[in-house]
Each structure stands twice: as C-alpha cells, then as structure tokens.
Amino acid sequence: MTLIEQATKAKAAKYKVALLSTEAKNKGILAVADALEENSTDIISANKIDMANGEKKGLSQGLLDRLKLDESRISGMAEGLRQVVELEDPIGKITEEWDRPNGLHIAKRLVPIGVVGVIYEARPNVTADVFGLCFKTGNATILKGGSDALESNKAIVKIIRDTLVKENLPVDAITLIEDTTRESTNQLMRMNGYVDVLIPRGGAGLIKSVVENASVPVIETGSGNCHIYVDYDADIDMAISVIENAKTQRIGVCNACESLVIHKDIAAKLLPALNAKLREHGVQIFADADSKQYLEGSFDATEEDFGKEYLDYIISVKTVSSVEEAIEHINKYNTGHSESIITNDETNANMFLDGIDASCVYVNASTRFTDGFEFGFGAEIGISTQKLHARGPMGLLALTSYKYTIRGNGQIRK
Template sequence: MELLEICKRAKEVKYEVQRLSTKAKDDALLAVAKALTDKKDFILDANKKDYDNGVAGGMHQGMLDRLKLDEKRISAMAEGLRQVTELEDPIGTEIESFERPNGLKISKVRVPFGVIGIIYESRPNVTADAFSLTFKSGNAVILKGGSDAINSNIAITKVIRDALSEQGINPDVVQLIEDTDRSVTKAFMQMKDYVDVLIPRGSAGLIRAVVENSTIPVIETGTGNCHIYVDKDADIKKAIKIIINAKTQRIGVCNAAESLVVHKDIKKKFLPRFGEAMREYDVEVRADELSFDLIDGAVSATEEDFGKEYLDYIISVKTVGSVEEAIDHINKYNTGHSEAIITENQETAEKFLSGVDAACVYVNASTRFTDGFEFGFGAEIGISTQKLHARGPMGLRELTSYKYRIVGDGQIRA
C-alpha cells in the first residue's frame, strides 16, 4: 500500500533529520528557497491547471484566492524559508534545569515530535511553509493536500525534494500523499504507529473530520470568525482604516474580519461612514436592528450571521451598550482566533485584552497580523485555536516536545 510505505519511510528518516546540524538544515533551506524561485515557471504552470479547474468547477472566490499562486507569492514562500534559517534552532535548547537534594541534575530540553502529518486544503503555499518549519525543528513531514491543489502541491514537493537530494539529504524528510481519494485521507488519520502528531489546516468541516476520526494526537487549527469592536472612545478615522484592511485585503484567509461590534454611543457618527467604506469595496453589510437604519444598503442580520466565517465580501454588525457586552458577544460567537478593539481609552482596552478568550487579541490594529511571518516566526504551520499544546501562530518551538535529561553519580532510590 503506497500510504503505508510513505509512513514507513517517514518513520525511518525521522532519526536522520534529528541528527542534522543546524548549519546543514539552514544550508538545505536556502537551497530550497533558491530552487523555488528558479523553478517558478514550473510551479506556476502546475498551479494554472489547478486554478483553471477551480474556475471551471465554480469554486468560490475566496477559495480561488487561497489557491492562486503568482510570482509574488512564490517569492514570499522563498522568503519564508530564508527567514526560518535566521531563527534559532530550538532543538536541544534547555527550557529549565534544577538539582534535587539527592544530587540528581535534571534538565528539560526541546526535542522534535518525530513525524508530523499535515492535512490541508487549497493553499499550495502551505506545502513549502510546512516543510520549512518541520525540517528546521528536526521533524519529518507527510503532507496530504486537497485535490483542488494537487498539481501545485506535486510540483512544489518535487522542487523541494530535488533540492534536498542535491544537498545530500534524504528527500523522504518531506513526502506528499498524491492519492486524492477521501478513503486514503481517513486511513492516514489512523497511522498512529508511524505519525506522532497530526495538524489539520482548512475548513471547519475538514478540521472537525480530523478531530473526530484521527487516532493520532491532533493540534487543532481553527476557522476565523474574527471580530472588530469599535468602542465609544474610538478614533473613527483609525477604525475605518483598520476595518477596510482586516475585511478586504484578502477575504479568503482565517484572520480576515468577519464581524463588526459597535458601541451604541458612537454608532450614529461611525456607522454611516463605515457603510460608505464597505460599499466602496463592494462588501455586503448584514446589520442588526439597532444599526440597520444607519447603513445604506444593509440587509438584516440573522442569528447565524454573528457566528459565521464568510470568507467573502460580507460582514455582520452587532450594536452593544458596553465593552462588557461586546466581550460577552465576542466570546459567545468567536472561534478563538483573533479579535480587536478600536479605542483610545486604555482602561477599556485592558478590559478587552483580559476578557476576550482568543489566541490573539489586538488593540488598534488589524486582525490580519495574526500570521507567523508577521510575528517574525518565518513561515507558520497554522494558527492554533486550541489551548493544548500550542495557541496562536505556530512556529518552530510549537513543533517540538521536550524530554528530561537526568545526570547522577550513583544515586539509587530508597
């Protein structure tokens, strides 16, 4: 069975990659970065097939945005790899150390997971991002991309593997499952004897399927129903600028704003200008009763709208009477991803920062910054919305576990 062979090879090679020096890993990453840009036409040709198939199949605009590659995005992929080489290698880093009264010296150090499986949809850039972080953190990786990006993923994986081979590194440190049958995906989730941790990236349906069907420990990356709360003490000009960026820069990403919450005391000054800005960018506004009349062209929001990740030119609006009500609303409907407050009141900002339950909470900034690249992690493996074992953008350290090293001098237990 091809899947079984892939898993066996990954389990064998994980010990090889754990022994690589930091310099060997960094040199290989730089070689892969160069290969990605050198072979960009090969990758773009493959991506065009996927994109054309998506258009012919009626793929949603937000999904097409995730799928599409261009020279700029390939350059960003390569730059992500180069940034990873500049990051500290976490492997072997001492987290803490202490000595027991009996003289035992105990240290806690970072170690790789071993084999990481990643199941993802649409975004072919994940192929390079996932490789760079898993490789630098001393792990082997098995990739299972979606059928919609299969040609792109095959091309990117080939470029990576060829570059690794030229560096004298076993290319099986990164493998792609090319079979797009769903039964193979489900079987992959059962490979507990070979895969140490599984990370899903994609739709709520994909993540739920992995969590419910996997026998492998899962780090859950979640969807993003991200809110922006405009407080009564907000700078309106600043708020409009931030909302435009968070909502419209890229609609098909999990850190895009999907929901607006606004304080009732500022709604008459703010909402007409907000509505005008949204019309300029062709964003449909789904408003509650208290805000509906202040936004030209708005449609009535339903209860479902407040909890929905649109990945589209749509935003919901909810009016509240206090920051406490805003926090309660956000905690009820959010997905634990990224939330923001626009306010010039420091005390209110602190209440929001403390009260909102999410991986990333912003004051006077766009939610679009929730990203490993923007946080200085280089590429990212995903945004974890759970609380074990990682939360928020996942970089190198989040792809490690730890072990204890205990050094004695003949001690025995009484």
C-alpha cells in the same frame, strides 16, 4: 507507493533529520528557497492547471485567492524559508535544569516531535511553510493537500525533494500523499505508530472531521470568525481604515474580519462612512436593527450571521451599549482566533484584552496580523485555537516536545 510505505519512510527519516546539525538544516532550507524561485515557472504552470480546474468547479473568489500562486507569492514563500533560517534553532535547548540531593543532574531539553502530518486545503504556500518549520525543528512531515491544489503541491514537493537529494539530506523528510480521496485522509488520521501529531488546516468542516475522527493526537487549528469592536470614543478614521484592511485585503483567509461590533454611541457617526467605504469593495452587510438604520442597502442579520466565517465580501454588524456587552457577544460567537478593539479608552482596552477568549487579541490594529510571518516566526504551520501545547500562530517552538536527560555517577534507588 502506498500510504503505509510513505509513512514507514517518513518514520525512518525522522530519526535522521533529528540528528542533523543546525548548519546542515539551514543549508538545506536555503537551498530549497533558492530552488523555489529558480523553478517558479514550473510551479506557476502547475498552479494554472489547479486554477483552471477550480474555476470550472465554481470555487469562490476567496478559495481561488488562497489557491493562486504568482512570482510574488513564490518569492514570499522563499523569503519565509529564509526567515526561518535566521531564527534560533530550538532543538537541544535546555529550558530547565537542576540537581537533586542524591547527586542526579536533571535537564529538560527541547526535541523534535517526530512525524508531523498536515491535512490542508487549497493553500499551496502551506507546503513550503510546513517543510521549512518541520525541517528546522528536526521533524519529518507527511502532507495531505486538497485536490484543488494537487498539481501545485506536486510541483513544490518535487522541487523540495530534488533539492534535498542534491544536498545529501534525507529526502523522505517530506512526502506528499497524492491520493486525494477521503479514504486516504481517514487512513492518515489513524496512523498511530507512524504519525506523531496531526495538524488540520482549512475550513470548519475539515477541522471538525479531523478532531472527531483522528486517533492520532491533533493540534486543532480554527476557522476564523474574527471580530472588530469599535468603542464609543474610537477614532473614526482609524476604525474605517482598520476595518477596510481586515475585511478586504484578502477575503479568503482565516484572520480576515467577518463580524463587527459597534458601540451605540458611535454608530450614527461611524456606520454611514464605513458603509460607503465597504461598498467600494462590494461588501454586503448583514446588520441588526439598531445598526441597519445607518447602513443603506444592508440586509437583516440572523443568528447564523453573527457566528459565520464568510470568506467572502460579506460582513455582519451588531450594536451594543458597552464594552462588557461587546465582550459577551464576541465570546459567544467567536472561534478563538483573533479579535480587536478600536478605542482610546485604556480601561476598556485592558478589559477587552483580559476578557476576550481568543488566541490573539488586538488593540487598535487589524486582525490580519495574526500570521507567523508577521509575528516574526518566518512562517507558520497553522494558527492553533486550542489551549494545550500551542496557541495562536505556530512557529518553531510549537513543533517541539521535550525530554528529560538525567546524569548520574552510579546512583541506585533505595
């Protein structure tokens, strides 16, 4: 089937999905959640092919971690879908309404976007997340996964489509582009009239390519050069615990900490202990001169290190003399994703919250919480680092638009 044929079917499906009741949508999503767990063996078998191919290609540990599926992660995918079912359906909700002097009643009502295209890399769990969120909001979706996850994505989409058929629901609510060439990606990016919005999920290179080349409207999701700033009066144990979690729990995710900023007054107490903890995980540290004296075995940081998303067991460290300098440094090098301050100074905490330009800003917590599941959205379709339409983890509301409905009793304009 050609991409035009797939897109034509998705466009036809969007009108059918938009008319489904909340009960019908929820029933379909729950059936898919059950089917994913019931057919987990098929998904894992397909994923093993992708993992083996990835190892042969020399994918990094971070990318292999993103790619891997097991019983636990499949159960997590299913649980994310079930959480989506529990959330309020935004479609049809009236957010504003008013009467005009001429008697017209105007209402602003949430509606589906239409056909949502998603281009993503080696993250097969995204396939289920996107389906659940798009289906709940009455959207159809066209998926373009990377070649590294092709077999996993095919298995997941087959299960979803088979389930939709069994439930007598629009099967073309989800379609997967199995052609993994760049040509098909370029074609999808220019499918005006078929695709209503395009969401790229992946590394900086993919996102940059889509933003620069797409003629279809794009919601930009960002790479994550996430920082943690440790203030002068921070609790040392808390700082080490939060940094260890943010850096090492999963290295290949966009909300992992890649850069540290340390107040000079706490560096001598914090950094040797932090170095010992991070070395337990094999983390390499690239530090500026002021930090390096306290970090045995570290390397000299370059300008590039301060702005790099490593997706690996590597982190950069910069020493500053104030919270204002920390904010300035972070705003210079961050990607608008997630930033955190560890402090006991409420004034500095508020200054950080106000001054940092990012979609998510934390006080005394790990950046790893920037996630639709953790925010209570059930799942996410991406983490937007732009400022228009949606920002941060994008759940159901981010997949809606609105229209005005106007009721009258024969009014004409004079």
